[in-house]
Amino acid sequence: MMARQVFAASLLAQDGESMTETGSAARDDLAIRDPRVSDRVQKFPESVIREMTRIAALHDAINLAQGFPDFDPPREMIEAAKRALDAGYNQYSITWGARELRDAIARRAKAFNGIDADPEANLVVTCGATEAMMAAMLSLINPGDEAVIFEPFYENYGPDAIVSGARPQYVRMAWPDWSIDEEVLKAAFTDRTKAVILNTPNNPTGKVFGRDELRLLADLCADHDVVAVTDEIYEHIVFDGAKHVSLATMGDMADRTITINGLSKTYSATGWRVGWAIAPTTLASAMRRTHDFLTVGAPHPLQMAAAAALELPESYYRELARTYQAKRDAFVHSLQEAGLDCRLPGGAYYVMTDFGRFPFDDDWSFAMHLIERCGVAVVPGSSFYGDPRDGRKYVRFMFSKKDATLAEAGHRLRGLRDGR
Numbered sequence: 001m002m003a004r005q006v007f008a009a010s011l012l013a014q015d016g017e018s019m020t021e022t023g024s025a026a027r028d029d030l031a032i033r034d035p036r037v038s039d040r041v042q043k044f045p046e047s048v049i050r051e052m053t054r055i056a057a058l059h060d061a062i063n064l065a066q067g068f069p070d071f072d073p074p075r076e077m078i079e080a081a082k083r084a085l086d087a088g089y090n091q092y093s094i095t096w097g098a099r100e101l102r103d104a105i106a107r108r109a110k111a112f113n114g115i116d117a118d119p120e121a122n123l124v125v126t127c128g129a130t131e132a133m134m135a136a137m138l139s140l141i142n143p144g145d146e147a148v149i150f151e152p153f154y155e156n157y158g159p160d161a162i163v164s165g166a167r168p169q170y171v172r173m174a175w176p177d178w179s180i181d182e183e184v185l186k187a188a189f190t191d192r193t194k195a196v197i198l199n200t201p202n203n204p205t206g207k208v209f210g211r212d213e214l215r216l217l218a219d220l221c222a223d224h225d226v227v228a229v230t231d232e233i234y235e236h237i238v239f240d241g242a243k244h245v246s247l248a249t250m251g252d253m254a255d256r257t258i259t260i261n262g263l264s265k266t267y268s269a270t271g272w273r274v275g276w277a278i279a280p281t282t283l284a285s286a287m288r289r290t291h292d293f294l295t296v297g298a299p300h301p302l303q304m305a306a307a308a309a310l311e312l313p314e315s316y317y318r319e320l321a322r323t324y325q326a327k328r329d330a331f332v333h334s335l336q337e338a339g340l341d342c343r344l345p346g347g348a349y350y351v352m353t354d355f356g357r358f359p360f361d362d363d364w365s366f367a368m369h370l371i372e373r374c375g376v377a378v379v380p381g382s383s384f385y386g387d388p389r390d391g392r393k394y395v396r397f398m399f400s401k402k403d404a405t406l407a408e409a410g411h412r413l414r415g416l417r418d419g420r
């Protein structure tokens with residue numbers, strides 16, 4: 001088995017107790033053959049999502065693998081960044097974030113999410129939501145603590161768990177509507193559970209968690225004294241009139257939730273690496289320490305530009321959701337026309353597809369066919385599952401691309417149906 005196919009299996013095997021045949025193969029295949037490398041890093045490979053971007057470039061394929069736009073951030077934000085560079089914001093900011101940005105985040109969290117955050121006590125600005133998630137896990141987890149993770153899950157949560165020493169407890173979201181079995185969720189919470197990772201709107205499924213699901217999750221967190229780490233980076237990309245709900249606003253969850261967000265998706269600026277976390281005071285203090293020694297701080301001029309972006313009018317967010325919904329409708333139609341089985345995602349900009357009507361052994365052989373023969377890159381479904389075998393019928397497409405790019409991808413994918 002290829003190393004990248006068995007990455008998730010290594011998660012199963014990391015504590016040695018739940019070692020499976022696949023898991024032991026994973027350890028061998030993942031090994032960097034140098035004994036100086038730490039055991040921890042031997043347990044995860046490079047990101048498959050980022051790897052697919054490199055393979056796409058080699059084949060000159062349209063990159064519908066890694067989730068980033070091929071269009072620009074809002075003009076106001078770019079101009080604000082230029083002004084900040086000229087105005088001397090070129091040295092460190094306060095390590096947990098420029099005050100202007102923390103103020104803007106607090107205002108926005110109150111107005112949009114209904115979350116109260118004191119900029120002096122509850123905010124940590126990080127190098128993207130990716131750092132915020134890792135800093136949250138490092139600040140919460142003792143090796144051996146359990147973390148509940150909804151599956152399929154965004155790839156990063158695997159290494160986040162390995163590096164922090166968490167033992168993942170997966171709760172399946174079922175194809176095709178990504179529903180959750182309440183009893184399975186309840187059973188995943190034990191007296192060893194320290195954290196639950198929630199990503200809504202969800203990558204890779206597009207699921208937008210409903211109020212009932214969030215209420216159940218809040219009850220379980222309260223009953224088991226668990227901290228929720230919520231990745232809400234797609235909060236403005238929701239469709240069909242749905243509203244994003246932050247778990248921190250349910251019951252007393254503000255006292256036990258770390259709410260993570262960032263510029264990348266809302267402002268189409270994945271390369272800027274500006275993210276943040278809102279947390280109860282003690283947890284924010286812990287995250288500030290962790291963050292300080294990981295990165296010292298996020299880029300100061302870009303933080304100043306982020307503060308300006310957060311003041312954009314409501315019409316900006318409405319237009320963002322409207323634009324993405326139109327892309328979703330057109331692109332999912334193209335996928336279905338091409339013979340792929342999928343449903344309309346409720347949010348975010350990904351769509352998982354079942355390619356079962358085509359004769360391929362697994363997700364990697366289908367993905368490589370798509371790149372080499374159709375010129376379209378996707379992410380193999382196995383990257384999103386604890387046991388990669390559970391994802392071998394799926395591939396993930398993303399649609400954060402110009403209409404013309406998506407139309408060309410749709411055109412190329414018609415070749416699949418025509419046997420090309």
Ligand code: GLN
Pocket residue numbers: 049050065066067068130154203
């Ligand atoms: N979140 C995006 C994805 O899932 C990009 C991930 C990344 O490369 N940081 O594709």
